[in-house]
Amino acid sequence: MAYTEEELKKELETKEYEYGFYTDIESDTFPIGLSEEIVVAISKKKEEPEWMTQWRLDAYRSWLEMEEPEWANVHYTKPDFQAISYYSAPNKKPKYDSIDEVDPELLDTFKRLGISLDEQKMLAGVAVDIVMDSVSVATTFKKTLGEKGIIFCSISEAIREHPELVKKYIGSVVPQKDNYYAALNSAVFSDGSFCYIPKGVRCPMELSTYFRINQAGTGQFERTLVIADEGSYVSYLEGCTAPSRDENQLHAAVVELVALDRAEIKYSTVQNWFPGDKQGKGGVYNFVTKRGICENHAKISWTQVETGSAVTWKYPSCVLKGDHSIGEFYSIAVTNNFQQADTGTKMIHLGKNTRSTIISKGISAGKSQNSYRGLVQVGPRAENARNFSQCDSLLMGDQCGAHTFPYIEVNKTAQIEHEATTSKIGEDQIFYCNQRGIPTEKAIALIVNGFSKEVLNKLPMEFAVEAQKLLEISLEGSVG
Amino acid sequence: MLEIKNLHASVDNKEILKGINLVVKPGEVHAIMGPNGAGKSTLASVVAGKDEFEVTKGEVLLDGQDLADDAPEERAHKGIFLSFQYPIEIPGVTVTNFMKTAINESRKARGQEDMPANEMLKMIKEKAELLEIDRKFLSRSLNEGFSGGEKKRNEIFQMAMLEPKVAILDETDSGLDIDALRIVAAGVNKLRSKDNAVVVITHYQRLLDYIIPDFVHVLYDGKIVKSGDASLALELEEKGYDWIKQEMAL
Numbered sequence: 122m123a124y125t126e127e128e129l130k131k132e133l134e135t136k137e138y139e140y141g142f143y144t145d146i147e148s149d150t151f152p153i154g155l156s157e158e159i160v161v162a163i164s165k166k167k168e169e170p171e172w173m174t175q176w177r178l179d180a181y182r183s184w185l186e187m188e189e190p191e192w193a194n195v196h197y198t199k200p201d202f203q204a205i206s207y208y209s210a211p212n213k214k215p216k217y218d219s220i221d222e223v224d225p226e227l228l229d230t231f232k233r234l235g236i237s238l239d240e241q242k243m244l245a246g247v248a249v250d251i252v253m254d255s256v257s258v259a260t261t262f263k264k265t266l267g268e269k270g271i272i273f274c275s276i277s278e279a280i281r282e283h284p285e286l287v288k289k290y291i292g293s294v295v296p297q298k299d300n301y302y303a304a305l306n307s308a309v310f311s312d313g314s315f316c317y318i319p320k321g322v323r324c325p326m327e328l329s330t331y332f333r334i335n336q337a338g339t340g341q342f343e344r345t346l347v348i349a350d351e352g353s354y355v356s357y358l359e360g361c362t363a364p365s366r367d368e369n370q371l372h373a374a375v376v377e378l379v380a381l382d383r384a385e386i387k388y389s390t391v392q393n394w395f396p397g398d399k400q401g402k403g404g405v406y407n408f409v410t411k412r413g414i415c416e417n418h419a420k421i422s423w424t425q426v427e428t429g430s431a432v433t434w435k436y437p438s439c440v441l442k443g444d445h446s447i448g449e450f451y452s453i454a455v456t457n458n459f460q461q462a463d464t465g466t467k468m469i470h471l472g473k474n475t476r477s478t479i480i481s482k483g484i485s486a487g488k489s490q491n492s493y494r495g496l497v498q499v500g501p502r503a504e505n506a507r508n509f510s511q512c513d514s515l516l517m518g519d520q521c522g523a524h525t526f527p528y529i530e531v532n533k534t535a536q537i538e539h540e541a542t543t544s545k546i547g548e549d550q551i552f553y554c555n556q557r558g559i560p561t562e563k564a565i566a567l568i569v570n571g572f573s574k575e576v577l578n579k580l581p582m583e584f585a586v587e588a589q590k591l592l593e594i595s596l597e598g599s600v601g
Numbered sequence: 602m603l604e605i606k607n608l609h610a611s612v613d614n615k616e617i618l619k620g621i622n623l624v625v626k627p628g629e630v631h632a633i634m635g636p637n638g639a640g641k642s643t644l645a646s647v648v649a650g651k652d653e654f655e656v657t658k659g660e661v662l663l664d665g666q667d668l669a670d671d672a673p674e675e676r677a678h679k680g681i682f683l684s685f686q687y688p689i690e691i692p693g694v695t696v697t698n699f700m701k702t703a704i705n706e707s708r709k710a711r712g713q714e715d716m717p718a719n720e721m722l723k724m725i726k727e728k729a730e731l732l733e734i735d736r737k738f739l740s741r742s743l744n745e746g747f748s749g750g751e752k753k754r755n756e757i758f759q760m761a762m763l764e765p766k767v768a769i770l771d772e773t774d775s776g777l778d779i780d781a782l783r784i785v786a787a788g789v790n791k792l793r794s795k796d797n798a799v800v801v802i803t804h805y806q807r808l809l810d811y812i813i814p815d816f817v818h819v820l821y822d823g824k825i826v827k828s829g830d831a832s833l834a835l836e837l838e839e840k841g842y843d844w845i846k847q848e849m850a851l
Binding site: 558570573 | 649650651653672673674676677678682683685688689691692693694698699702703704706707710742743759763
């Protein structure tokens, strides 16, 4: 993969990479609403092959027959799908000319998260000169991956450059008609990431460091496909601790992970989309379908820290198809003010001697509602399957809610353990900290971090530090 | 150092402290004794600034400064330490991490930088040795699954780390067997100096066999009804609280 610093610099400036097409798009805007014509037009715009267009159309037709799910423990005004523009051209023009024009509150948050000034500018959409430093880091990064045969690019690029891989695996884990939002995503997905790790290759770095910048303006309908070939390993980091003030209200992403024999995928997410204001106005609806499939002796770990969005509907799941495969789910979900989260996981045990672990930590503050919903299903052929689930809830104040909905369907040989606790940050705990000289805000951060430790420990180091600060900021002003 | 003047305090409009006067000078050890419900723990909480209690009259001074407007953490920064009768559990937060946070918050309040990690480790090591605390203990979650003795010893360890001017030990002897009591008392004695003061709140005399007080005060129905030297504690032990009641014609 020949790639120069000059090229990357250009790419970052124009953001072409992220959207993966090269036509002059600045003046393009699609009319609002969704129809077959729009789906075809999106596919065409992205110069996709015929099979992809057809795949999208199949998804669209299924979606038309489907109904928006109602079972989650969340309440919101249903989006008007005909009032959305399904193709928003990436804006080349920076939103601001100088950082002084950016909302000071947002900048303050960036600063406290320890985000560098250049990154702050990128994230806030300020015109920025590319720093040579980060360019060379990114170039080295690309080069190292290329040497190992690792493919890491946008999904649009992958559709063009690696159609055989995409064709084989897209929809193989989350079929087009899997659910309402997945069908919608399949029809209209804007872009996303693609990653392929060849046989026996251990990806030498966390796939994110550079992409944190690039991902700042993630699309409304993101699609991610990660394939770890036999005996390979990859750690993938998604999202960003920086607050994303996206004007798109509805986000319906799909993430598919394929771990072939003896492969391991570690997928970590930090999500901090706009949760709405303190009165509960605005905020992103985050309806995500994430699922991975494990072949023999393969392992998939989902780790997530969710602090943003007004409404979250998300169940990263593992299909343990192969014998001796392992699925893990580690989650921290924070809700404050009027946020609502219905999140959890599904562990589907199909192979023999499969194991799964679920550690879920829900933290509710303000008037928020936080639900854990998890399914542990052990198929008739999955002999000696084991699961351990632990769901802990921490409540702050007396106006929030924590709910747990575990579903367990097992055979006779399965060993299932489920533990659940609910605790409240008490005035006594706060006073104890205060008496030792620790102010209330800091005391809450300390208690919350202690509560979340088992999950924070699963995050890659750098991410964990950021996530810790994020928890602190998300819960500010929630007690006292 | 610590001066309490005509202190009245209530909870839910019920008056518990009814005019307490107490002067504690540097280097002194005061014991406050009294029957259950006399207001001993309330006095400790009020000095520490717990906001469920309302001070209706009087004042608490530290080095001549009125603490009325200070939040509990500000009082802590100024050198008030309370050893809790029932230390609180904080799961997932290690003793070391808790102490690190506490010390650095106090330093921040005084305009100092965080304590360098090596200095912190050295201090932790010294204090743990002084109090004969196993280092493994320090990486456990704060008070979670601690025995009664471990909890109290941990309180004294925190006192050692924070080096307060005035330490109030609220029923530190409750729930301790004789060995644990001896260890805790030895720890307190090691921490005594001419610059700090200790107020021991206790129901029984036995802790005072190990921490010898300079003054003993008897708290009864929200007031200090009798003060004396260490012999008063022995007398109380012998004659019981009813004796005070009769003596004072209460």
